Amino acid sequence: MRTPRTTIRRKLILAIMLTSTTALALAGTALTIHEVTSLRALLARELATRAAILAANSTAALAFQNPEDASQVLAGLRTDPSIVAAALYDARGGVFATYPMGASAPLVPAAAGAMGNRLERASLLVSRPVMEGNRRLGSLFLRSDLRALDERVRAQVMAILVAVLGSMGVALALSAWLQGGIAQPVRILAETAKAVLDRKDYSVRARAVSDDELGVLAEGFNDMLAEIQRRDAELEQRVADRTAALEASNKELEAFSYSVSHDLRAPLRAIDGFSKALLEDCGDKLDQVGTKHLDRVRTATRQMGQLIDDLLNLARISRAELRRERFDLGAVGKEIAAELKRAQPEREGVQFVIAEGMTVVADTQLLRVVLDNLLRNAWKFTAKHPTARIELGQHRDNGHRVFFVTDDGAGFDMAHANLLFAPFQRLHRQSDFEGTGVGLATVQRIIHRHGGQLWADGAVERGASFSFTLSEVKS
Numbered sequence: 001m002r003t004p005r006t007t008i009r010r011k012l013i014l015a016i017m018l019t020s021t022t023a024l025a026l027a028g029t030a031l032t033i034h035e036v037t038s039l040r041a042l043l044a045r046e047l048a049t050r051a052a053i054l055a056a057n058s059t060a061a062l063a064f065q066n067p068e069d070a071s072q073v074l075a076g077l078r079t080d081p082s083i084v085a086a087a088l089y090d091a092r093g094g095v096f097a098t099y100p101m102g103a104s105a106p107l108v109p110a111a112a113g114a115m116g117n118r119l120e121r122a123s124l125l126v127s128r129p130v131m132e133g134n135r136r137l138g139s140l141f142l143r144s145d146l147r148a149l150d151e152r153v154r155a156q157v158m159a160i161l162v163a164v165l166g167s168m169g170v171a172l173a174l175s176a177w178l179q180g181g182i183a184q185p186v187r188i189l190a191e192t193a194k195a196v197l198d199r200k201d202y203s204v205r206a207r208a209v210s211d212d213e214l215g216v217l218a219e220g221f222n223d224m225l226a227e228i229q230r231r232d233a234e235l236e237q238r239v240a241d242r243t244a245a246l247e248a249s250n251k252e253l254e255a256f257s258y259s260v261s262h263d264l265r266a267p268l269r270a271i272d273g274f275s276k277a278l279l280e281d282c283g284d285k286l287d288q289v290g291t292k293h294l295d296r297v298r299t300a301t302r303q304m305g306q307l308i309d310d311l312l313n314l315a316r317i318s319r320a321e322l323r324r325e326r327f328d329l330g331a332v333g334k335e336i337a338a339e340l341k342r343a344q345p346e347r348e349g350v351q352f353v354i355a356e357g358m359t360v361v362a363d364t365q366l367l368r369v370v371l372d373n374l375l376r377n378a379w380k381f382t383a384k385h386p387t388a389r390i391e392l393g394q395h396r397d398n399g400h401r402v403f404f405v406t407d408d409g410a411g412f413d414m415a416h417a418n419l420l421f422a423p424f425q426r427l428h429r430q431s432d433f434e435g436t437g438v439g440l441a442t443v444q445r446i447i448h449r450h451g452g453q454l455w456a457d458g459a460v461e462r463g464a465s466f467s468f469t470l471s472e473v474k475s
C-alpha cells in the first residue's frame with residue numbers, strides 16, 4: 001500500500017483557512033469602499049451646509065462693499081481645521097476677501113469659476129452663489145482638505161487588516177481542532193487497512209471513533225474484514241476436507257491396485273509352474289503344435305508377470321519418500337549400459353556415449369529407475385538396426401540443466417508423442433517390440449516428484465530423444 005503524499009488534515013486546514021480568509025478579505029474590502037464613499041458624501045453635505053451659512057452671513061458685507069467685514073466672516077472658519085482656504089468674489093467675479101488673508105492661486109482661484117462641487121486631488125472644492133433675494137451679489141469658494149478623510153480611511157483599512165489577520169489565527173486554531181473530527185477517523189481507517197495488507201492479518205479491526213458517516217465506513221470496513229475471515233476459514237476447511245477425502249481415496253486406490261497386482265501373482269505363478277511342469281513331465285506326449293501352444297502360454301505368462309511387476313513399481317514410486325543425495329548420473333548410466341551389454345553380448349554394434357561430471361542432488365534409487373527405463377527403451381528400440389548410438393548427456397537451456405537420452409533407433413511419430421507418458425500406451429506393436437507401456441509413466445512420475453519436466457522428441461526410423469530437468473537444488 002502506498003503512503004499518501006499529503007494528508008487529509010493538511011487539506012482540511014487549508015480548505016477552512018482559504019474559505020474564511022477569502023470571506024474576511026471580501027467583506028473588509030466591501031466595507032472599506034462603502035466607508036470611503038459614505039464619508040465623502042457626508043463631507044460634501046457638511047461643506048454645502050457650511051457654505052450656505054457662510055454665504056448667508058456674507059450678503060451684508062458684499063451688499064455694502066465692506067471687505068473687512070467679509071474677511072471677518074471668513075476668519076470664522078479657523079474653528080474648522082479641515083477647511084484650508086476660502087474666498088468671496090463680487091458680482092463681477094473679482095476677489096473680494098480671502099481666508100487666510102491674502103491667499104491667492106492656486107489655493108483660491110483668481111476669479112470666480114463654475115458653481116457646484118468638485119474634487120481636486122486631495123481637496124474637495126465648493127463654489128456657490130451669494131444671493132440676496134433674487135439678486136446675485138457674488139460667489140463663495142471653499143477648499144476642504146481631504147487628508148483627514150484619507151487618514152480615517154487608512155486607519156479603518158488597518159483595523160480591517162488586523163481583524164483579518166486575527167481571524168486567520170482563530171480560523172487556524174479552530175480548523176486544527178475541527179479537522180480532528182474528520183481526519184482522525186480517516187487516518188485510523190487508513191492505518192488499519194495498511195496493517196491488514198502488510199500483515200495479511202484479517203483479524204485486525206478499525207477503532208470506531210466517530211458517529212457520523214466515517215463511523216459507518218469504519219463499521220462497514222470491519223464487517224468486510226469479518227466476512228473475509230469467515231470465508232477464509234470456510235475455504236480452508238473445505239480445502240482440508242477435500243484433501244483428506246482425496247488422500248483417503250488415493251490410498252484406497254493404491255492399496256487396491258497393490259493387492260490386486262499382488263494377488264494376481266499367485267495364480268500366475270501356478271499357471272507358469274504347471275505349464276513348465278507339463279512341458280517337462282509330459283513333453284514327450286505333446287506333438288509339435290501342443291508344444292508351440294504351451295510355449296505361447298508361457299510367453300504370455302511372462303509378459304503378465306512383467307506387467308504386474310511394472311504396476312507394483314509404479315504404485316511403490318508414488319508412495320516412496322524422496323531421499324535426495326549427491327551422486328553422478330553418468331556413473332549410474334554406465335552401470336546400466338554395462339548390464340545391458342552383459343545381457344545381450346551379441347549386440348556388438350551398439351555404442352554408448354555417456355557424459356562425465358553430471359552431478360545431481362536427487363533420489364539415487366528413483367533416478368536409477370529413470371535411467372534404467374530410458375536406456376533400456378533406447379536399447380530395445382535400436383534392436384532392429386545393426387549399429388546404434390545411445391547417448392546420455394546434459395546441456396544448459398535458459399540457465400536450467402537438461403539431461404537427455406538419445407538414440408538412433410526406430411523412433412516414433414511425433415503426432416502421438418502426447419500418448420507416450422500415459423500408462424499402457426505404446427506406439428509400437430507387441431510383435432515388433434515387447435513391452436507393457438508402463439515404463440515412461442513411471443519415469444514421468446519420478447521426474448515430477450523431483451519437481452522437473454519430461455518431454456520427448458522423435459521421428460519414425462530417425463531415433464528418439466527423451467529430455468528431463470530436475471528442480472535445481474544447489475549441488
Ligand SMILES: Nc1ncnc2c1ncn2[C@@H]1O[C@H](COP(=O)(O)OP(=O)(O)O)[C@@H](O)[C@H]1O
Pocket residue numbers: 373377378381407409410411412420425426427428434435436437438439440441458463464
Ligand atoms: N527410445 C524409444 N524409441 C522409440 N519409441 C520409444 C522409445 N521409448 C519409448 N518409446 C515409445 O513409447 C512407448 C512407451 O514406452 P514405455 O512406457 O517404456 O513402454 P514399453 O517400453 O514397455 O513399451 C513405447 O512402447 C514406444 O512406443
Ligand SMILES: [Mg+2]
Pocket residue numbers: 373376377435437439440
Ligand atoms: Mg520401456
